[in-house]
Amino acid sequence: MLLGFHLIFFACKTPPVPPEAQQVENLREALWRAGASFYAEQSYERFKAELKSGKEKLARERAKFGWSRDYSSLQADFRDLLQKGNDLLAQVETLKGSQAKYFTDQTADLAGRVVRLKRMTDQFNENGPVRKSLSQAEIKLSETETLLRKEQYGAVGETLAVAENCIREAERSLASILSRYLDKRELDKWQKWAGETVAESRTNGTVAILVNKIERKLTIYKKGAVIARFDIGLGRYGLSDKLYSGDEATPEGKYQITRKYPASQFYKALLINYPNADDQRTYALAKKEGLIPAQAGIGGYIEIHGGGKDNLTAGCVGLENKDMDEVYKWANVGTAVTIVGAVSIENTILAEIKEFAKNG
Amino acid sequence: MRGVTKNLVLVLAIAVVLAGCKAPTQQIDTTKAALEEVTKASADIAPVPELKDLNDKLTAALDEIAAQDKKFFKKFGKAKEMLTNLGTDIEALKAALPAKIEAAKNEAIKLQGEAKAAIDEAKALLAKAPTGKGTKKDIDALKADLAGAETAFAEIQTALDGKDYIVAQDKANAIKTKAADIAAQVKAAIEKVTGKKIV
Numbered sequence: 001m002l003l004g005f006h007l008i009f010f011a012c013k014t015p016p017v018p019p020e021a022q023q024v025e026n027l028r029e030a031l032w033r034a035g036a037s038f039y040a041e042q043s044y045e046r047f048k049a050e051l052k053s054g055k056e057k058l059a060r061e062r063a064k065f066g067w068s069r070d071y072s073s074l075q076a077d078f079r080d081l082l083q084k085g086n087d088l089l090a091q092v093e094t095l096k097g098s099q100a101k102y103f104t105d106q107t108a109d110l111a112g113r114v115v116r117l118k119r120m121t122d123q124f125n126e127n128g129p130v131r132k133s134l135s136q137a138e139i140k141l142s143e144t145e146t147l148l149r150k151e152q153y154g155a156v157g158e159t160l161a162v163a164e165n166c167i168r169e170a171e172r173s174l175a176s177i178l179s180r181y182l183d184k185r186e187l188d189k190w191q192k193w194a195g196e197t198v199a200e201s202r203t204n205g206t207v208a209i210l211v212n213k214i215e216r217k218l219t220i221y222k223k224g225a226v227i228a229r230f231d232i233g234l235g236r237y238g239l240s241d242k243l244y245s246g247d248e249a250t251p252e253g254k255y256q257i258t259r260k261y262p263a264s265q266f267y268k269a270l271l272i273n274y275p276n277a278d279d280q281r282t283y284a285l286a287k288k289e290g291l292i293p294a295q296a297g298i299g300g301y302i303e304i305h306g307g308g309k310d311n312l313t314a315g316c317v318g319l320e321n322k323d324m325d326e327v328y329k330w331a332n333v334g335t336a337v338t339i340v341g342a343v344s345i346e347n348t349i350l351a352e353i354k355e356f357a358k359n360g
Numbered sequence: 361m362r363g364v365t366k367n368l369v370l371v372l373a374i375a376v377v378l379a380g381c382k383a384p385t386q387q388i389d390t391t392k393a394a395l396e397e398v399t400k401a402s403a404d405i406a407p408v409p410e411l412k413d414l415n416d417k418l419t420a421a422l423d424e425i426a427a428q429d430k431k432f433f434k435k436f437g438k439a440k441e442m443l444t445n446l447g448t449d450i451e452a453l454k455a456a457l458p459a460k461i462e463a464a465k466n467e468a469i470k471l472q473g474e475a476k477a478a479i480d481e482a483k484a485l486l487a488k489a490p491t492g493k494g495t496k497k498d499i500d501a502l503k504a505d506l507a508g509a510e511t512a513f514a515e516i517q518t519a520l521d522g523k524d525y526i527v528a529q530d531k532a533n534a535i536k537t538k539a540a541d542i543a544a545q546v547k548a549a550i551e552k553v554t555g556k557k558i559v
Contacts, residue, residue: 032412052423059427127500135508135538142534155527236500312496 245299267306
């Protein structure tokens, strides 16, 4: 009789709800937190639909009398769903990781472009629209880093797009400022002057000075061979060709030293014969065409002087004092000084400008 | 006559049973609308964790209704109770939301003020920086940098006006950092020339 009671009791015992049901529910929570609805919307919706169907089956089974409940098929379904959910979670985490990496890489790439452009603005003394756009880009990139930490990738994409626009704007402005450096006729002219200067130094066995504005270099030649090279500084608009007094541009052309100042306002100085005949012709033409202010004279007193290269001259060529000592030593009244915009398109800066111009 | 009475009692009994088995459609609609409203209201302060809990509770209530719908004898009592509790929770979040939004707004305004102060400090330093040989180039560049920060500063107010308080906070923090960086560079440039430490 006791055996019979046991048999009846165990036969009628209600089977427990499979633990997988709660595990799948927890997994859904984990998927939601991981952002499955954003990263794998369709798969997540399928997962939720299957979970809903499973829960309905579970409800139906639980509605039966305890002894007639059978969760075995449902347990298999939940296990299958657990597997799918875990796969989906892994997929979401991978996608998130890829996106985080993509945005992190893109942020680093844009930050690199900003650094490179800022270096160029330093070199060209561009402290206007280019620099302002770069500053705005830096602020956007800073916002991006905050959003990346919060894993708000939707907003990251938008902020990066704004940062990139600011950078493109800076590149376009820079390319337009430096467009004449991409003009082949200008380059040919500068190459001709530089070539003639070196050839004359070689032929006559004399010292000659070549100033390359885009590279910010002053090179001393003797008998056609390079004997010294120094970094230089120019004015705010040093990359432009000087046209009139007060334009803060550095003249381009073939000049000579007309006077040496051993103790000038800027350490030591070498005065050159700006304006030469070419400068006077250009000035007269510009004046006639109304391209320069009516009262503006042609200017003068263009020097190679000390005082440091990290400052803005009014159109002169500035050097560190120790470098000026060297230049001063080699130069004499009558020494050729040729100032050119550039001599080669091959150098990095011009290649970059060309690239900006192409992108712009 | 006795038969008619019997049938009438039967019909009334069925009507009473069926009335109790009607899905709480109106209650669902009201709850959904309330949840949607509180979700929209909390958008100003970024996702609120409580919203997830409320959405889960709504899903559970709807699942319960769906499960009952498939049965012949439907019992919606539990679902109604779930919806009622959910309504209470929504109201509680709704009541707490203005304080949360106000806190986010106040934080954004505080950071906006700090960003402005950082810009003003950099501007003041730039104004008194010596712009002679050795610093002119650096100072000019930093002025242009600060102009960029000032332009970006306007975006904080736009975000505040749009009630994007968290966005406004992020922008203000970024601008504050940039302006502080500019101020530090101005100090360094001045120190380079004067040889005096600026504190």
